[in-house]
Amino acid sequence: AQTVTQSQPEMSVQEAETVTLSCTYDTSESDYYLFWYKQPPSRQMILVIRQEAYKQQNATENRFSVNFQKAAKSFSLKISDSQLGDAAMYFCAYRSANYGGSQGNLIFGKGTKLSVKP
Amino acid sequence: DGGITQSPKYLFRKEGQNVTLSCEQNLNHDAMYWYRQDPGQGLRLIYYSQIVNDFQKGDIAEGYSVSREKKESFPLTVTSAQKNPTAFYLCASSIWAPGSSTDTQYFGPGTRLTVL
Numbered sequence: 001a002q003t004v005t006q007s008q009p010e011m012s013v014q015e016a017e018t019v020t021l022s023c024t025y026d027t028s029e030s031d032y033y034l035f036w037y038k039q040p041p042s043r044q045m046i047l048v049i050r051q052e053a054y055k056q057q058n059a060t061e062n063r064f065s066v067n068f069q070k071a072a073k074s075f076s077l078k079i080s081d082s083q084l085g086d087a088a089m090y091f092c093a094y095r096s097a098n099y100g101g102s103q104g105n106l107i108f109g110k111g112t113k114l115s116v117k118p
Numbered sequence: 119d120g121g122i123t124q125s126p127k128y129l130f131r132k133e134g135q136n137v138t139l140s141c142e143q144n145l146n147h148d149a150m151y152w153y154r155q156d157p158g159q160g161l162r163l164i165y166y167s168q169i170v171n172d173f174q175k176g177d178i179a180e181g182y183s184v185s186r187e188k189k190e191s192f193p194l195t196v197t198s199a200q201k202n203p204t205a206f207y208l209c210a211s212s213i214w215a216p217g218s219s220t221d222t223q224y225f226g227p228g229t230r231l232t233v234l
Contacts, residue, residue, distance in 0.1 A: 108160030
């Protein structure tokens with residue numbers, strides 16, 4: 001079974017600085033998708049970025065980018081020019097590309113709480 | 119506006135009662151999901167449905183039931199058999215497209231259930 005691990009329960013960053021959130025996963029599959037979701041105090045889960053495992057190029061969405069290391073099974077999220085509105089829980093998630101049975105469902109890490117200091 | 123709605127936002131239940139959480143989407147998505155979130159935990163899958171009139175158990179289905187009579191709706195019933203139902207419940211939906219990269223899950227705003 002696949003697992004997702006976020007080893008940093010809490011992180012803090014100064015406004016306008018850069019922060020990196022770590023995520024590692026365990027799988028025997030070669031084709032899958034990885035996601036970062038943001039959960040602000042409102043508790044609405046918001047998709048931040050996604051990465052297809054077959055793509056070597058790291059995904060980027062404005063100030064958010066990932067460092068995807070397939071061999072190391074690592075998927076970190078970098079937030080540049082941090083803003084107060086970035087303060088939230090961040091969840092890393094894995095999804096198999098194989099849709100047989102429940103394998104298409106998301107598997108989440110336990111999250112990292114990010115604080116942004118003004 | 120297209121999106122996913124969940125109601126109520128807060129729900130209180132007495133022990134021994136069944137309660138039903140509503141989830142509606144107008145995104146024309148095929149698949150719908152229910153997750154439970156506890157403090158310090160990630161989301162855990164309760165039930166999911168890929169098409170109307172069909173649904174499958176997730177990792178923690180015991181004490182819960184669902185129905186999928188319409189594409190737009192996927193209500194979750196928390197039964198009295200659920201030992202510790204106090205939690206935050208999130209509904210999500212996605213396109214069901216095996217082999218596609220377009221089936222990202224989108225989430226509703228959630229329901230906070232408290233057992234009194």
